[in-house]
Amino acid sequence: MSNHAAARAHTNIALIKYWGKKDTELILPMNNSLSLTLDHFYTDTSVTFDSSYTKDTFILNGKEIPNENVHKFLNIVREKAGISEFAKVNSTNHVPTTAGLASSASAFAALAAAASKASGMNLSRRDLSRLARRGSGSATRSIYGGFVEWQAGDNDLNSYAVPFIENVSWDIKMIAVVINSKPKKITSRAGMQTVVNTSPYYNSWIKEANRSIPLMKEAISKQDFTTMGELAEENAMKMHALNLSAHPHFSYFSPESIQVMNLVEELRSMGIECYYTMDAGPNVKIICLGKDTASITSFLQKNLPNTEVLVSSAGPGVQYLD
Numbered sequence: 021m022s023n024h025a026a027a028r029a030h031t032n033i034a035l036i037k038y039w040g041k042k043d044t045e046l047i048l049p050m051n052n053s054l055s056l057t058l059d060h061f062y063t064d065t066s067v068t069f070d071s072s073y074t075k076d077t078f079i080l081n082g083k084e085i086p087n088e089n090v091h092k093f094l095n096i097v098r099e100k101a102g103i104s105e106f107a108k109v110n111s112t113n114h115v116p117t118t119a120g121l122a123s124s125a126s127a128f129a130a131l132a133a134a135a136s137k138a139s140g141m142n143l144s145r146r147d148l149s150r151l152a153r154r155g156s157g158s159a160t161r162s163i164y165g166g167f168v169e170w171q172a173g174d175n176d177l178n179s180y181a182v183p184f185i186e187n188v189s190w191d192i193k194m195i196a197v198v199i200n201s202k203p204k205k206i207t208s209r210a211g212m213q214t215v216v217n218t219s220p221y222y223n224s225w226i227k228e229a230n231r232s233i234p235l236m237k238e239a240i241s242k243q244d245f246t247t248m249g250e251l252a253e254e255n256a257m258k259m260h261a262l263n264l265s266a267h268p269h270f271s272y273f274s275p276e277s278i279q280v281m282n283l284v285e286e287l288r289s290m291g292i293e294c295y296y297t298m299d300a301g302p303n304v305k306i307i308c309l310g311k312d313t314a315s316i317t318s319f320l321q322k323n324l325p326n327t328e329v330l331v332s333s334a335g336p337g338v339q340y341l342d
């Protein structure tokens with residue numbers, strides 16, 4: 021039995037978001053979410069379990085860093101596999117470090133695949149998705165490529181992602197606009213539970229998200245870009261409105277985020293169709309069709325000369341590298 025394995029997983033951006041857990045230990049979300057896996061950003065991770073190791077070691081981009089979340093995740097893997105050896109985890113993030121894009125989705129999906137295989141388990145993609153979920157909610161969806169739905173479920177067994185359209189023939193692009201200013205960092209973990217516990221609008225959010233999922237799936241199936249973009253943009257703004265309505269209230273917007281959203285609206289008024297979404301950070305992601313990518317990026321660069329833009333297409337699911 022090999023005690024070593026390596027895997028690659030790509031990050032994903034939610035079009036209908038998960039923002040709140042009903043079980044914080046098992047990471048069971050309040051609502052279903054739907055995402056697009058991206059080809060441009062991914063994490064490569066190798067894991068070795070060895071009886072000579074005296075502790076878990078985590079190396080990220082060539083540098084050893086202590087990480088309690090990785091250690092806790094490895095404990096879950098060891099318990100499932102019935103082994104006790106410590107591990108060496110070596111990860112390389114192919115997400116530009118300046119991008120400040122969430123890498124926890126690709127990180128925990130790659131770790132779930134590599135660690136489970138190295139521990140001797142041979143998990144199905146569904147079970148890999150359940151395992152990745154224990155590291156980070158959004159990682160649940162990064163097991164699959166293309167458009168992916170995370171079915172919320174209500175226990176450890178029935179909360180996992182399913183592919184909606186894995187091989188995407190539609191020329192959808194996601195442009196990540198890198199915002200350099202750093203507003204106060206509120207982790208997604210802390211932010212979403214503040215909202216669950218204190219926002220008077222939380223129930224409405226769940227109702228709206230549940231209503232949007234089938235509409236989003238229909239729009240994607242019909243390649244109805246207008247409906248898809250409008251639903252995604254509205255869903256993101258509802259999520260951020262929750263943050264403003266929490267106690268204490270908080271926001272991930274920086275002045276530049278608002279500037280970029282205004283520019284997207286300007287592009288729309290010029291007849292170039294594109295929509296924005298934002299997650300637990302100041303970067304703005306623009307959803308557009310391939311034919312408009314060049315005009316959108318040059319408009320952004322003209323108006324915000326020092327801003328970096330990174331264009332992605334639909335990406336694949338988790339892969340083993342060995």
Ligand code: PMV
Nearest residue numbers: 034037038156157158208299
């Ligand atoms: O993966 P987590 O548990 O850090 O949560 C991230 C949640 C959002 O990215 C804001 C939305 C989503 O559905 O990915």
